[in-house]
Amino acid sequence: MVSKKIQDLISSNSTIREMFEEGKKLVSIYGKENVYDFSLGNPSVPAPDSINQAILDIISNKSFLEVHGYTNNAGIEEVRETISNSLNNKYKTNFSKDNIIMVVGAASGLNIIFKTILDDEDEVITFAPYFMEYNHYVANYGGKIVSISPNTNDFQPNLEEFKSKLSSKTKAVLINTPNNPTGVIYSEATIKSMTKILKDKEKEFGHEIYLISDEPYRELAYDNIDVPYITKYYKNTFIVYSYSKSLSLPGERIGYVVVSNEMKDNKDIFTALTIANRIIGSVNAPSLMQLVIQKCINEKVDLTTYNLNRNLLYDSLVEYGFECVKPQGAFYLFLKSPIPNDKEFCQKAKEFNLLFVPGSSFNCPGYVRISYCVDTNMIQRSLQAFKKLAEVYF
Amino acid sequence: MVSKKIQDLISSNSTIREMFEEGKKLVSIYGKENVYDFSLGNPSVPAPDSINQAILDIISNKSFLEVHGYTNNAGIEEVRETISNSLNNKYKTNFSKDNIIMVVGAASGLNIIFKTILDDEDEVITFAPYFMEYNHYVANYGGKIVSISPNTNDFQPNLEEFKSKLSSKTKAVLINTPNNPTGVIYSEATIKSMTKILKDKEKEFGHEIYLISDEPYRELAYDNIDVPYITKYYKNTFIVYSYSKSLSLPGERIGYVVVSNEMKDNKDIFTALTIANRIIGSVNAPSLMQLVIQKCINEKVDLTTYNLNRNLLYDSLVEYGFECVKPQGAFYLFLKSPIPNDKEFCQKAKEFNLLFVPGSSFNCPGYVRISYCVDTNMIQRSLQAFKKLAEVYF
Numbered sequence: 001m002v003s004k005k006i007q008d009l010i011s012s013n014s015t016i017r018e019m020f021e022e023g024k025k026l027v028s029i030y031g032k033e034n035v036y037d038f039s040l041g042n043p044s045v046p047a048p049d050s051i052n053q054a055i056l057d058i059i060s061n062k063s064f065l066e067v068h069g070y071t072n073n074a075g076i077e078e079v080r081e082t083i084s085n086s087l088n089n090k091y092k093t094n095f096s097k098d099n100i101i102m103v104v105g106a107a108s109g110l111n112i113i114f115k116t117i118l119d120d121e122d123e124v125i126t127f128a129p130y131f132m133e134y135n136h137y138v139a140n141y142g143g144k145i146v147s148i149s150p151n152t153n154d155f156q157p158n159l160e161e162f163k164s165k166l167s168s169k170t171k172a173v174l175i176n177t178p179n180n181p182t183g184v185i186y187s188e189a190t191i192k193s194m195t196k197i198l199k200d201k202e203k204e205f206g207h208e209i210y211l212i213s214d215e216p217y218r219e220l221a222y223d224n225i226d227v228p229y230i231t232k233y234y235k236n237t238f239i240v241y242s243y244s245k246s247l248s249l250p251g252e253r254i255g256y257v258v259v260s261n262e263m264k265d266n267k268d269i270f271t272a273l274t275i276a277n278r279i280i281g282s283v284n285a286p287s288l289m290q291l292v293i294q295k296c297i298n299e300k301v302d303l304t305t306y307n308l309n310r311n312l313l314y315d316s317l318v319e320y321g322f323e324c325v326k327p328q329g330a331f332y333l334f335l336k337s338p339i340p341n342d343k344e345f346c347q348k349a350k351e352f353n354l355l356f357v358p359g360s361s362f363n364c365p366g367y368v369r370i371s372y373c374v375d376t377n378m379i380q381r382s383l384q385a386f387k388k389l390a391e392v393y394f
Numbered sequence: 395m396v397s398k399k400i401q402d403l404i405s406s407n408s409t410i411r412e413m414f415e416e417g418k419k420l421v422s423i424y425g426k427e428n429v430y431d432f433s434l435g436n437p438s439v440p441a442p443d444s445i446n447q448a449i450l451d452i453i454s455n456k457s458f459l460e461v462h463g464y465t466n467n468a469g470i471e472e473v474r475e476t477i478s479n480s481l482n483n484k485y486k487t488n489f490s491k492d493n494i495i496m497v498v499g500a501a502s503g504l505n506i507i508f509k510t511i512l513d514d515e516d517e518v519i520t521f522a523p524y525f526m527e528y529n530h531y532v533a534n535y536g537g538k539i540v541s542i543s544p545n546t547n548d549f550q551p552n553l554e555e556f557k558s559k560l561s562s563k564t565k566a567v568l569i570n571t572p573n574n575p576t577g578v579i580y581s582e583a584t585i586k587s588m589t590k591i592l593k594d595k596e597k598e599f600g601h602e603i604y605l606i607s608d609e610p611y612r613e614l615a616y617d618n619i620d621v622p623y624i625t626k627y628y629k630n631t632f633i634v635y636s637y638s639k640s641l642s643l644p645g646e647r648i649g650y651v652v653v654s655n656e657m658k659d660n661k662d663i664f665t666a667l668t669i670a671n672r673i674i675g676s677v678n679a680p681s682l683m684q685l686v687i688q689k690c691i692n693e694k695v696d697l698t699t700y701n702l703n704r705n706l707l708y709d710s711l712v713e714y715g716f717e718c719v720k721p722q723g724a725f726y727l728f729l730k731s732p733i734p735n736d737k738e739f740c741q742k743a744k745e746f747n748l749l750f751v752p753g754s755s756f757n758c759p760g761y762v763r764i765s766y767c768v769d770t771n772m773i774q775r776s777l778q779a780f781k782k783l784a785e786v787y788f
Binding site: 001002003004009013070107136208249280284 | 395396397398399400403404407408436437438440441445446449450453457458459461462463464465498499501502503504505506509510511512513527530531534535565601602604642643644645646647658659662663665666669670672673674675676677678679680681682683
C-alpha cells in the first residue's frame with residue numbers, strides 16, 4: 001500500500017543499502033584499518049570549538065522559552081539580521097532580514113523553493129554530474145529535471161546544450177558550486193555567460209526563469225579561488241546555504257535561503273517560502289542552532305586537513321596514471337574511470353578494499369566520486385591499494 | 395510566478411498576519427499588561443532543567459562528529475532503542491528500534507507518512523474541529539481531506555457520519571487526541587468503536603485503511619485520564635509523537651513516528667518513510683536533540699500550571715454563563731460562541747482586549763479556541779474582561 005511514486009525509490013534505496021552492507025562485510029573480513037571507504041560525504045573535520053562554547057553560553061544565559069520555543073516560520077529576526085549583515089560585508093550585497101529564511105538544511109531549502117515556484121510539468125534544468133536527490137526534490141512538486149550533459153574537459157557547465165534546452169517550460173535552473181561530485185567551482189566567466197543566456201531567454205519567453213544556487217560547499221574553496229556570489233549577476237536568484245559543511249554541523253539541519261532583492265514579486269515569494277517551510281512540516285529551523293549561528297557567524301571549519309587530503313590524493317592518483325580535473329572546492333575528486341563502465345571499475349576497486357561511488361549515481365557514467373573528507377592516515381594507507389588498482393589498467 | 399497551489403495560501407496567510415498585527419496594535423495602545431492574548435499554542439511552561447543538563451553532558455562527553463554529524467535517515471539506533479523500550483514499559487507494546495523513525499517534529503512526521511501512503515485523489519478522513527494545516531499536509535501529496543462534522547455534545551468523534559463517509563477512496567483516518575482545539579481525549583470506548591468500523595471497512599473494500607494518531611499532547615492529560623495507545627486496538631496504525639509540548643521543545647523540531655508491528659508490509663513502509671524523510675529535505679531529525687531525548691526519556695514538563703490555568707479559566711467562564719466541554723488534556727478550551735458567528739464574537743472580545751481564535755479556523759464555526767498555555771497572572775487579570783464580555787450576551 002506504499003504510494004506509486006515512492007515504490008520505485010524503495011528498490012533504488014536497496015542498491016545503496018547493498019553498497020553499504022558490502023562495505024561492512026569488507027570491514028568484518030579485513031579489519032577497519034584495511035578498508036578504504038571514500039564513498040561518504042560526511043565531514044571529517046570537527047566543528048570549531050566555538051560551536052559548543054556558543055551552545056553553552058546560550059543555554060546558560062537565555063530563558064528556556066527563548067532557546068527552545070517556536071520561532072517565526074522564517075526564523076529569528078536577529079539571526080537573519082546578523083546573517084544579512086555578514087553577507088553584505090563579504091559580498092557587497094544589500095540584504096536585510098527580509099531576504100533571509102532559516103531552513104532545516106539545504107535539502108529543505110531546495111524543497112521549499114520548489115514548493116513555492118513549481119507547477120505540474122514545469123522543468124528545472126541542471127548540469128550533469130549532479131546530486132541525484134535533486135530529481136526527487138523537483139518531482140515532489142510535480143516538476144521534472146532536465147539534465148545537461150557533462151563537459152568533461154573541465155566540468156564547467158556545457159552552455160551550448162544549456163541554451164538549446166531552455167524552453168518556455170523552464171521554470172528554474174539549479175547549479176551547485178563548488179560542485180558535488182567534481183569539486184569544480186564555476187568561474188565568473190561561466191556565471192556571466194550563463195546569466196546572459198538566461199536574461200535573453202527570460203525576454204524571449206516573457207516570464208522569469210529562476211536561478212537557484214545550491215551552495216553548501218561555498219566556504220570549502222582552496223587556493224584562494226573566488227566563488228562568485230550569484231545575486232550580483234542575476235535578478236531572479238535564490239541562494240541555498242547550509243552550515244552542514246562550513247561548520248561541520250550536518251546532523252543539526254541548519255541553513256538558510258536568500259531571496260534576491262531584485263527578484264520580481266520578491267515579497268510574495270518570501271511569504272510563500274515561509275508558508276512552504278510551515279506546510280512541508282519543518283515549521284522553523286531548529287531554534288537553538290539558529291542562535292548558535294548568530295554567535296558563530298564569523299567561524300568556519302579549518303580547511304587545512306581537507307586541503308592536505310586533496311593534494312595528497314590528487315598528486316598520487318595522477319602519478320599512478322589516473323586522469324582527473326583537480327578539484328578547487330568541496331571535498332570530492334571526480335576520477336575518470338579507466339574503463340567506460342564505472343560500476344565495473346568500482347567493483348574492481350573493491351577487490352583492493354577501495355570504496356567509491358560510481359559516476360552513474362550522478363548522471364555521469366565513466367567517472368567515480370572519491371570523497372576525501374576522511375582521515376589523512378587512511379589516505380596514506382590506501383595509496384598502495386590505489387597503486388595496485390592503477391596497475392590493473394595502465 | 396508563485397505556483398498556483400501556493401497562491402491561495404498567501405491570502406489566507408495574510409488573515410493570520412492581520413490578526414497578529416491587530417494584537418500588536420492593541421498592545422501598543424493599551425500596554426502589554428492589559429491585553430489578554432489567548433490565541434497562541436506556544437508552551438508557556440519551560441522545559442525541565444534536565445534538558446539543558448543533558449545538552450551540557452552530551453557536548454562535554456561526546457565527539458563533535460558523534461553529536462553534530464549526519465545520523466541514519468531513521469535516526470540514531472540507540473535513541474530509537476531507548477524510545478521503543480520506554481513505550482514497551484509504559485504501554486505493554488512490543489516495539490524495537492525498527493518501529494521508530496525520528497522526525498523533525500510531528501508536522502514533518504505527518505508529511506512523511508502522507509508522502510509514503512498517498513496517491514493522487516486518495517482521501518484522508520478527519521474529525522472537525524481539527525488543525526487546518528492537515529489540509530495542506532494531505533494536499534502536498536495529491537490527497538484530499540474529508541471532514542466529519544463535529545459532535546458538539548462532548549466532541550467525541552461523530553462515528554455515524556464517519557461510517558457513512560468511509561469509501562474505497564479512503565486511504566487513512568487521522569485523529570488527534572488529546573485534541574487541539576477541544577482538549578477532549580478520545581475514550582477507549584470511542585477508539586474501540588472506531589477501530590471496529592475500520593476493520594469492517596477494510597474487509598469490505600479489500601485494502602488497508604491506515605489510522606494515524608497525531609499525539610503531540612499525549613503527556614498533557616489531567617485528572618489521571620487514560621489516553622488509549624492506538625496500536626493496541628488496530629493493526630494498521632501510525633503514531634506521530636512530538637516533544638514540542640511534552641518537553642516544551644517546539645522550536646527544536648524533534649519527534650518520532652511509530653509504525654505498528656502488525657501493519658501489512660511493515661518493512662517496506664518503514665523504508666519508504668526513511669526515504670521520505672530524506673527527500674522532503676529533513677534528512678534526519680536534529681542530531682543533538684535526538685541524543686537529548688535519549689537522556690531525558692523519563693522526563694516531562696510540569697503540568698501543575700497548565701492544570702491550574704485550566705481549572706481557573708473553566709470554572710470562571712462557566713460561572714459567567716459561557717458554555718464549554720471541560721478539557722481533559724492539551725492546553726486549549728473550546729468555548730461555545732454566544733452568537734452563531736464566531737468571528738463576530740472574536741471581534742467583540744477584542745473590544746475587551748481578549749484575543750481568541752475563531753472555531754471556523756478549525757472547521758467548526760460557532761466556537762472559539764482559548765489557549766491557556768499562558769501566564770496564570772494574565773488569566774487572573776483577564777477575568778474582569780471575560781465577565782464584561784459575558785454581560786454583553788447573558
